[in-house]
Amino acid sequence: MSITxxxxxxxxxxxxxxxxxxxxxxWVALRLHELWDYRELLYxxxxxxxxxxxxxxxxxxxxxxxxPFFTMVVFSLIFGRLARIDSDGVPYPIFSYTxxxxxxxxxxxxxxxxxxxxxxxNMLKKIYFPRLALPLAKVLAGVVDSALAFxxxxxxxxxxxxxxxxxxxxxxxxxxxxxxTSLGVSLWLSAVNVRFxxxxxxxxxxxxxxxxxxxxxxxxxLLPEPWRSLSxxxxxxxxxxxxxxALLGTDTxxxxxxxxxxxxxxxxxxxxxxxxxxxxKTFADVV
Amino acid sequence: xxxxxxxxxxIGKQYQIGQQRVxxxxxxxxxxxxxxxxxxxxxxxxxxAERFWALSDVSFEIQPGEVVGLIGRNGAGKSxxxxxxxxxxxxxxxxxxxxxxxxxxxEVGTGFHPELTGRENVFLNGSILGMRRREIARKFDxxxxxxxxxxxxxxxxxxxxxxxxxxxxxxxxxxxEPEILLVDEVLAVGDSAFQKKxxxxxxxxGQQGRTIxxxxxxxxxxxxxxxxxxxxxxxRIVKDGPSHQVISTYLSSGLGTTAxxxxxxxxxxxxxxxxxxxxxxxxxxxxxIASAVDIxxxxxxxLEYDVLRPGYALWPxxxxxxDEGVFVFASFDxxxxxxxxxxxxxxxxxxxxxxxxxxxxGMMIIGAAMTTEEPQLLHFYERDVVAFxxxxxxxxxxxxxxxxxxxxxxxxxxxxxxxxxxxxxxxAGEPVPGFSQx
Numbered sequence: 001m002s003i004t005x006x007x008x009x010x011x012x013x014x015x016x017x018x019x020x021x022x023x024x025x026x027w028v029a030l031r032l033h034e035l036w037d038y039r040e041l042l043y044x045x046x047x048x049x050x051x052x053x054x055x056x057x058x059x060x061x062x063x064x065x066x067x068p069f070f071t072m073v074v075f076s077l078i079f080g081r082l083a084r085i086d087s088d089g090v091p092y093p094i095f096s097y098t099x100x101x102x103x104x105x106x107x108x109x110x111x112x113x114x115x116x117x118x119x120x121x122n123m124l125k126k127i128y129f130p131r132l133a134l135p136l137a138k139v140l141a142g143v144v145d146s147a148l149a150f151x152x153x154x155x156x157x158x159x160x161x162x163x164x165x166x167x168x169x170x171x172x173x174x175x176x177x178x179x180x181t182s183l184g185v186s187l188w189l190s191a192v193n194v195r196f197x198x199x200x201x202x203x204x205x206x207x208x209x210x211x212x213x214x215x216x217x218x219x220x221x222l223l224p225e226p227w228r229s230l231s232x233x234x235x236x237x238x239x240x241x242x243x244x245x246a247l248l249g250t251d252t253x254x255x256x257x258x259x260x261x262x263x264x265x266x267x268x269x270x271x272x273x274x275x276x277x278x279x280x281k282t283f284a285d286v287v
Numbered sequence: 288x289x290x291x292x293x294x295x296x297x298i299g300k301q302y303q304i305g306q307q308r309v310x311x312x313x314x315x316x317x318x319x320x321x322x323x324x325x326x327x328x329x330x331x332x333x334x335x336a337e338r339f340w341a342l343s344d345v346s347f348e349i350q351p352g353e354v355v356g357l358i359g360r361n362g363a364g365k366s367x368x369x370x371x372x373x374x375x376x377x378x379x380x381x382x383x384x385x386x387x388x389x390x391x392x393x394e395v396g397t398g399f400h401p402e403l404t405g406r407e408n409v410f411l412n413g414s415i416l417g418m419r420r421r422e423i424a425r426k427f428d429x430x431x432x433x434x435x436x437x438x439x440x441x442x443x444x445x446x447x448x449x450x451x452x453x454x455x456x457x458x459x460x461x462x463x464e465p466e467i468l469l470v471d472e473v474l475a476v477g478d479s480a481f482q483k484k485x486x487x488x489x490x491x492x493g494q495q496g497r498t499i500x501x502x503x504x505x506x507x508x509x510x511x512x513x514x515x516x517x518x519x520x521x522x523r524i525v526k527d528g529p530s531h532q533v534i535s536t537y538l539s540s541g542l543g544t545t546a547x548x549x550x551x552x553x554x555x556x557x558x559x560x561x562x563x564x565x566x567x568x569x570x571x572x573x574x575x576i577a578s579a580v581d582i583x584x585x586x587x588x589x590l591e592y593d594v595l596r597p598g599y600a601l602w603p604x605x606x607x608x609x610d611e612g613v614f615v616f617a618s619f620d621x622x623x624x625x626x627x628x629x630x631x632x633x634x635x636x637x638x639x640x641x642x643x644x645x646x647x648x649g650m651m652i653i654g655a656a657m658t659t660e661e662p663q664l665l666h667f668y669e670r671d672v673v674a675f676x677x678x679x680x681x682x683x684x685x686x687x688x689x690x691x692x693x694x695x696x697x698x699x700x701x702x703x704x705x706x707x708x709x710x711x712x713x714x715a716g717e718p719v720p721g722f723s724q725x
Contacts (some may be wrong), residue, residue, distance in 0.1 A: 016466060019389070021374055022382035044414040048400060048407075055402040126394040127415055128374040281377040284370065285302065 028277050035130045045137035049112075050144050064145035065152050068104050072097040079217045088219045088250040094156050098247055099216040099240040101153055102175065105146040106182045106236055107207045109139035113186035114203050117194050121287040124194075131280045132273065135186045139179060146175070157247065167246040167253075174242040177258075177265055181235040184268030191272075191279040194287050214240055220252060232257035235265040292386050292467055292498040293349040293372065299380035300342040300367050300522075341367040342522045345381070351466070352496040356503065356513035356530055358537055364522040365502045369393060369469050372500070387466030387498070390417050394471070396456030401445035405436055405455055408444055412459045426462045433488070434458035454481055461488045467498045486511065506534050506612020535610055535650075546578035546675050553593065557667040558657065561599055564667050566591035567655045569675045570638065579676040582648060582685050582699065586675065588618075589638040590655050598629045600660040603637040606670075610650035613697055627660065644686060644701035646677045648694070 035042070054060045072093055079085045080092030087095035113135035117124065120134060157164065189206075193199035214236045220228055231237040238261030241252040254261075342364045349355055357365050370376045372383060373391030398415040399408050409430055413423040423430075431440050434455040436447070444452055470489070489512060492499065503509050509516055509530055516533040518526040526533045549566040550556035556563040570587035571577035580586045588605050603620040620626075620637045653675075656668040679685050686699045 016387040019374070019385040020382060021371065021378065021385065023377050023379055040420050041414045041417075044411050048398075048403065048411055051407070052400055052402045120398075122394070123398055123415065125375065126391075126397045128389075128391065129415070129417075284376045 024281060026278065027274055030132075030273055030277055031130065035132055035136075038130050038133055041129055042133045042137055042140075045133060046141045049137060049141035053141070053145075061145075061148060064148040068097060068100040068149050069152060071100055071104075075100075075217050085218050086222060088221060088244065088248075088252065090162065090244075090248045090250060091160050094153075094160050094162065094248065095219075095244070096217060097153060097156055098243050099214075101146060101149045102178045102239045102243050103211065103214065103216055103236065104149065105142050105175070106178045106239070107211070108145065109142040109179070109182040110186050110189070111203055111207065112142070113138035113183070114189040114193050115200055117190045117283070118197070118200065118287060124283050124287050131283060132187075132276060135190050135276075136183065139183045139186060142182075143179075153247070162248055164247045165245075165249045167249075170242065170246050174239050174246065177235055177242075177262060178239045180262075180269050181239070181265040184265060184270075184272040187269070187272030187276040191276040194279070194283050210234075210236065213237075216240060219250075229257060232260040233264055235261040235268075237261065290351065290386070291348040291384075292351040292353070293347075293383065293500070294385075295345055295347050295372070295381070295383040297381035298342055298345040298368070298371060298378045298383060299340055300364075300371055300376070301338050301340050301379040303338055340379075340522050342371070342378070345519075345522070345524055347517060347524065347527060349498060349500065351386070351498055353515060354499045354501065354513045356501050356509035356516035356533075357519065358503070358506075358509060358516055358534065359519035359525075363519040365519055366393070366471055367522075368519065369471055369500065369502060373469050385467060388417075389467045389469065390463045390465035391469040392416070392460045392463070392471065393469075395453060395460050399444060399452070399456060402443055404443050405431070405440040405447070408455070409459055412456065413462075416460060416463055417465070418463065422464075430455075430458045430462050433461060433484075450481075457481075457485055461485060461492075465497070467500075468492065469500045471502045472504060506610075509534060510611055531611070534612070545673055547576045548673055549591075556593075557669050558592070559666045561594070561596045561659060562601065562657050562666050563593050563595060564590065564655060564657065564669060565593055565634070567605075567653065567669070567672045569653070569673055577675060579678050582644065582646065582677050582679040583701075584643045585640050586643075586646075586677075587638045587640045588653055588655075588673075589636060590620075590657075591634070591636045592657060593634055594630050594632050597632045600627050600629050601625070602658040602660060603635075604656050604658070605639060606654040606656065607641075607646075608652045608654070608671075609647065609697060610652070615646070615651070615697055645698060647696050647699040648677050648679045651675055651677060 054063055057063060059066065075096040076093045079096070080087065085092070116134055116138040123129075123134070124131070189199050189203065213231075213234055215223075215231070220231060220237060220241050223231060238254055238258045241250075242254045242258060244250040245252045245254065345364075345368060357368065359365050367376070369391060370393070371378050372385065373389060373393065375391070375393070396408075396412060398412055400411065403411065406427075409427060410420065410423055414420065431437055434451070434457070436451050436455050439447065439451065444455070447455070486508060489499070489501075499512070501509070501512055513530050515528065516530040517524055518533045518537050526536050547566065547568040550564065553563060553565075556565055558564050566589075568589040568591070569577050569580075570589050571580055572584055572587075577586060590603050590605065592603070594601070601620075604617055606617045607615045609615055618639050618641075620639060622637070651674060652671050653673045654668060654670040655672050657666045658664065659666060679687060681687070681691060683689055686701045687694050
């Protein structure tokens with residue numbers, strides 16, 4: 001037997017927010033205020049990523065340091081010792097490691113964010129939340145790894161007797177530039193990856209090509225003009241050279257080039273965000 | 288606009304078949320397909336063939352505080368409708384207006400991470416479901432107590448039993464406090480005691496005046512929670528009204544009144560490589576197929592099956608539900624001839640007889656099942672496989688006697704009654720037939 005109940009409204013219904021659900025066409029607004037409303041979810045997603053990233057590994061968070069460290073060792077042996085690539089007058093190990101810290105932040109963020117959408121397909125299919133939160137959380141979670149890698153960088157500088165310059169105050173801005181670039185690329189790639197898994201397979205190649213296109217194993221000073229100026233189109237070139245300038249005092253002060261980098265990065269982010277939002281409505285159906 | 292909590296206006300949702308069937312396209316397909324279509328010059332014909340409407344022209348209004356059930360067969364569009372209302376997917380046509388904060392519960396434990404502890408997952412899952420951190424912290428003890436996992440709250444959930452996992456996940460969801468709650472079939476979890484607890488909790492939520500839309504295949508749950516039910520079929524609303532009416536429409540129309548079902552093709556017959564179901568029939572005493580039986584007469588449920596691999600002792604059985612979805616009983620074949628005996632391969636027909644004057648009036652729905660004894664394994668369970676109608680001709684010799692009004696109850700046995708009369712108000716001390724006194 002069913003018991004019929006008189007409906008009683010919880011609160012006066014006029015005070016309640018009204019959500020309108022209707023088909024959208026083409027480009028849609030970013031709705032960043034909504035992302036702000038979901039900031040606690042963003043916080044928990046970041047927290048979860050950090051928390052589980054190195055679970056059930058013996059070395060745990062040491063991996064955050066070991067990865068760039070051993071890459072640096074290999075680079076130092078091959079490019080520093082064997083190929084004797086110029087390193088702007090600083091020891092090659094620290095020259096490459098300084099570049100690897102922001103680079104790994106960028107590359108890992110991009111990789112995790114691109115694959116993250118598919119990895120968390122279930123969330124996309126079962127829960128409503130601003131989809132932008134997912135790649136954003138993935139990229140932001142990398143900040144902790146970078147901080148750990150940065151501590152080692154300070155240790156290396158101490159070892160090589162290098163005192164950071166006052167320009168170190170610009171580091172947060174440079175890191176922000178890396179973040180914006182990483183997020184911008186991630187938004188494009190993750191939105192496409194939801195439909196075409198091919199993207200997931202190409203990410204390692206993109207990262208590899210991009211790394212050699214960025215002055216990490218070599219100094220930008222090695223590039224002849226006009227390539228050197230044009231390399232500013234690659235925001236990561238600006239970030240890496242900026243890191244060396246701020247920390248190691250190399251003669252690579254970011255000039256007008258960094259503005260070009262910043263413009264490119266912002267364009268990537270804005271276009272990525274709009275493209276992502278446009279594709280977003282199909283995520284739950286195709287993922 | 289009116290003060291409805293939910294107002295859906297002509298909602299339609301179109302899917303490409305490929306979107307649901309194929310997990311994902313490759314880039315190559317996407318590049319090649321338009322070219323092919325260009326060469327074939329039949330873009331429109333092909334496009335229409337690959338699309339289907341999961342929902343079409345769905346309109347309804349739900350008032351604040353209403354608890355509405357959503358029923359229909361698999362693929363009727365129930366889950367799609369909930370997804371549209373929860374903004375997980377966009378409608379293709381039409382629109383909906385929702386007044387108030389919405390929480391949707393299409394799955395329990397979304398976002399649960401096996402490596403995190405119970406405590407951590409409560410916070411994570413709570414925030415995924417839209418709760419504020421402070422709100423979760425406030426309800427934390429209540430959630431843990433509801434889930435009955437106090438001792439293990441700081442253990443990673445990968446060490447939980449599946450029951451504990453589900454209980455914790457549901458407990459978080461049960462403590463949501465939105466104005467509107469959209470719930471998909473999530474009660475099919477845990478043991479029956481916990482299910483009951485969840486139903487009670489949902490009932491409480493309903494009484495607090497919250498609007499709930501509830502999808503379920505469990506008709507008792509729908510009857511119990513919802514005063515109103517919407518029946519979907521093929522993406523359209525078939526009926527919308529008081530639950531008991533809609534449910535009986537659903538149960539009688541959805542199934543038809545097939546009293547016999549057969550699987551002529553062995554390969555398509557339900558079952559395993561050990562045993563396959565070939566037919567289920569409702570028989571009357573005379574041996575005919577009976578879609579309607581007199582309430583006073585026995586009715587036989589016949590299971591015909593092929594044993595393909597010999598050497599297993601079998602438990603043929605069937606289940607019986609009434610048209611409100613109440614599980615009336617299950618019955619196992621205990622024929623001593625074959626009980627506990629490994630069977631040779633071949634065709635078998637097992638019939639169980641339900642006595643007359645036992646079932647209530649109305650539609651009875653049979654599920655046919657087969658378990659091997661060793662190992663104890665279910666080889667098929669065909670729910671809702673056949674159905675028959677129990678009819679009381681009201682001749683006065685059935686359990687209802689001379690009463691003509693609607694008679695509730697799951698069974699209607701004809702009991703032996705005796706009445707003792709004494710004029711002075713004392714018992715005469717006659718023993719009740721069939722019972723000894725002390």
